[in-house]
Amino acid sequence: MIDLYLMHWPVPSQGLFVKAWRALEKIYAGGGVRAVGVSNFLQDHLDTLVAETTVVPAVNQIELHPTFQQAALSAGCRAHGIAVEAYSPLGRGADLNVAAVTALVTKHAVTPAQIVLTWHLGVGNIVIPKAMRLHRMHENLAAAEITISRDEMDTITALDSSARIGTDPTKAAFTQM
Ligand SMILES: NC(=O)c1ccc[n+]([C@@H]2O[C@H](COP(=O)([O-])OP(=O)(O)OC[C@H]3O[C@@H](n4cnc5c(N)ncnc54)[C@H](OP(=O)(O)O)[C@@H]3O)[C@@H](O)[C@H]2O)c1
Known part of the structure; x- marks a missing residue:
């Protein structure tokens, strides 16, 4: 049994994410997966899914780390009851070197990565370093x-x-996938 099945990108230029989501809904209704979710969906993509389909995504997996937090999108996810899962949660390592993070390392006798992950958990993000x-x-x-x-x-x-480090979901093209 698959725990969580995600649609990786909305690729809005293709106009197919609602149709693709209906296919995920069928898999979910058939008991093939425990939960279905999305990744890289922006607010308008989520609003479209919620308006036009039945199953609300369990999760939206988005780029999220201290130097790129997407607070408005996170709030929008939570308003729909969608859990926020942070990808590149350490900023691919770059956020471990910023002074506000390293300043806490000695005091708490932890590492920069632990400070950043503790911050994520405090915010309420799911993290996948x-x-x-x-x-x-x-x-x-x-x-x-x-x-x-x-x-x-x-x-x-x-x-x-x-400062996003990954691909912008409004621009991600099918040819990149
Ligand atoms: N949905 C999407 O479109 C999408 C896009 C990008 C990434 N992701 C997913 O997000 C996950 C993580 O993202 P990411 O790999 O881009 O970035 P990340 O987890 O923020 O950073 C990974 C980097 O941090 C290093 N690192 C990990 N733990 C560390 C620690 N305790 N101390 C110091 N350095 C540490 C890793 O080194 P080592 O590996 O050398 O130990 C690696 O270089 C992956 O599973 C990936 O599949 C999803």
Whole structure:
């Protein structure tokens, strides 16, 4: 049994994501998967799905890390009851070097990755960091046991910018997939 089956991109230029979602709905209704969701869907794509189809996505997996937070989209997901799953949650490593993150490392006796993951969990994001090394996987999992203060959360939230590192969903073309 598949736990969660995602549509990877909306590819709005193709105009097919509602039709594709109906196919996922059929798989879900037939019991082939426990949950269905989407990835890289922006607010207008989500609003279209919710208006024109029956099953609300369980998850929207989007690029989200301290320097690119997509707060409005996250709020829009939650307003529809859609869980927010952060991909590239460490900014592919780049967000581990910013001063607001490294400043908390000594005080809490943790690593930069653990600070960033603790921030995500505090915000309410599902996180899927990619790590090739076993010790990093253990380190990342241990972030679930760490707590930082409200003020410390806020110093990381203040890092937000419009600097996306991945593909823009409005521009992603079928030929890239
Ligand atoms: N839905 C989508 O369109 C989409 C797009 C992009 C990515 N994703 C998914 O998102 C997941 C993660 O994203 P990502 O790989 O782009 O970025 P990421 O998880 O933010 O960063 C991965 C980088 O961080 C390093 N890293 C991991 N844990 C670390 C730690 N504790 N300390 C220091 N460095 C650490 C990794 O190194 P090592 O691997 O060398 O250990 C790797 O270089 C992947 O599963 C990917 O499939 C989805």
